[in-house]
Amino acid sequence: MKELLAKDIMVGKVITIGKDASIGELSDLLINNKISGVPVVDSSGKILGIVTEADIIIKDADLHFPRYFKLLDGIIYLESFRKFKNNLKKHLGSRVEDIMTDKVKTVEEDTPVGDIASMMINNNVNRIPVVDKDKKVIGIITRRDIVKSMIVKEK
Helix, strand or coil, X not given: CCCCEHHHHXXXXXXXXXXXXXXXXXXXXXXXXXXXXXXXXXXXXXEEEEXXXXXXXXXXXXXXXXXXXXXXXXXXXXXXXXXXXXXHHHHHHCEHHHCCECCCCCECCCCEHHHHHHHHHHHCCCXXXXXXXXXXXXXXXXXXXXXXXXXXXXX
């Protein structure tokens, strides 16, 4: 049986985002497409970075929910709820470029799947974009794609 290559298992219709998009737009994109990360590309489709849900959460760590306690039947806020809302609005307005990882592991379409799996494990990443010679994104491979390819190969 011939060795599987990136082009054999990659998803060709890649959802991407631009570096100037807001974190709010990124959040909507991830939620609406039920995905956990996307490549960041320039206007020609060339890869600039990658951004994931984890990047949003890490950036979000500076946001602290208002602390409060209940006294009799009233709530006393120890921190301003208005301040929290303003910080949240500011956070969601930040740009993807501010939170993306710009040192992205990529492969070309003739990369063996075994090499891609090793790259994912050794670098602790869940997805690797597939690029052409000009570094334009032409596909993406996730850990799930590798697992599916193993199941198909067994049959």
